[in-house]
Amino acid sequence: MGVLTRNLDLFVNHFANTLKLFAVSGIASLLLGIFLAMLRVSPVPVFRGVGTLYVTVVRNTPLTLVFVFFVFAYPYLEIIKFEFFTAAVVALTLYTSAFVCEVVRSGINTVPIGQAEASRALGLTFTQMLGSIVLPQALRSVVPPMVSTFIALLKNTTVAAGFSVREAGAIRDALSELGEDTLTGMLWVAAIFVLLVMPLTYLQRVLEKRWSVAR
Amino acid sequence: MTAASTPPMIRVAGVDKFFGPLHVLKNVQLEVPKGQVVVVLGPSGSGKSTLCRTINRLEPIDSGVIEVDGQPLPAEGKELARLRADVGMVFQSFNLFAHKTIVENVMLAPTKVRKTPAAEARKTAMELLERVGIANQADKFPAQLSGGQQQRAAIARALAMKPKVMLFDEPTSALDPEMVQEVLDVMTGLAKDGMTMLVVTHEMGFARKAADRVIFMSDGEVVEDSTPEEFFSAPKSNRAKDFLGKILTH
Secondary structure, eight states, X not given: OHHHHHTHHHHHHHXXXXXXXXXXXXXXXXXXXXXXXXXXXXXXXXXXXXXXXXXXXXXXXXXXXXXXXXXXXXXXXXXXXOOHHHHHHHHHHHHHHHHHHHHHHHHHHHSOHHHHHXXXXXXXXXXXXXXXXXXXXXXXXXXXXXXXXXXXXXXXXXXXXXGTOOSGXXXXXXXXXXXXXXXXXXXXXXXXXXXXXXXXXXXXXXXXHHHHHTO | OOTTTSOOSEEEEEXXXXXXXXXXXXXXXXXXXXXXXXXXXXOTTSSHHXXXXXXXXXXXXXXXXXXXXXXXXXXXXXXXXXXXXXXXXXXXXXXXXXXXXXXXXXHHHHXXXXXXXXXXXXXXXXXXXXXXXXXXXXXXXGGGSOHHHHHHHHHHHHHTTOOSEEEEESTTTTSOHHHHHHHHHHHHHHHHTTOEEEEEOSOHXXXXXXXXXXXXXXXXXXXXXXXXXXXXXXXXXXXXHHHHHHHHOO
């Protein structure tokens, strides 16, 4: 307990950054992932190709490698300068959105074709059909894998510690500099992560329950 | 009114359609004037559902011309969406939007496509639900309704767009027998009100009672095109005689 109480500020600051990374890259991944999924089911072959190419290239590329690229290689391209935090958000987003895309797309495949036909027959455009009819139903059917993807993102934020972002993954190093017991510190970090995952699990349960009634 | 001054509501001319090597529509010719109720009969696999679906381009055709109200079907895109908004369609499997309540189902297209204000769309939707007899189900989800109620909701949803013509693709084939009549009653009411309708069905009673004209299809061809009395009492072709023999003897 001592390690935690003596260094409470350190824990709070680092975990605040973890949550910030999670929130920003979470929202960005969700948006980019849904957009990519829309590309992958588009009637335009070029769009489908772009979506497929993205997923093929990015999915399961080691996250550290994506970070290495954005922190070390990307600056040499001299496009826009990123701070470390922004670079971490970009890396996490690009990585996670490939998974979100595939989760959403598998959801789209569960929506019966008749739903799309009825939308088209009523005069809805492709975008209206996806936005009002297909995606809302698709997202309802993929709550568990989607939550898993976001739990993975939450834990993946710790990789940013290796790239000068002071989040939960960096707590060990900070404690070690202060001469604290790092092993106990690490156990606390793990425990707090378990606590952070719990609301996500709860959210999953609530959404599953609510949306099972509405179908 | 002469044929020259008003184009037919639906004109199908020389239409061919293939599913792979299967020739499902063979040089189909069909004109439906405004206000007419045309029933399409035929054995399963005769291409009647496909014909119905080509008219709002849910199935693209390989050759020939399809016009709705004098306008040829545009290619996929905004133009086609606009045309589809004017063509109501009712499916065998209802296809109500599963995540929306009945009244939301009926309101959706008017608000999204026609940009009708929500309050007005809701009012119209409730009137339509009243007309098809399920206003008391307005706030339920489709899965909570019986098949017959769902199909009536689907008809209300199509009518909400104030279509010029209604296509029915076997609207009662997925229903329990006791629910068929309630759907047919709604359709008969529509026919009486002067709606132009193309109805693919196996309901001979409806064809006799509500149709102005009967089209008999077999193997992708229009084999007969006559009045219901003529078709049921004196079919010309052997294929129609054979078909009627099978369904009317039991």
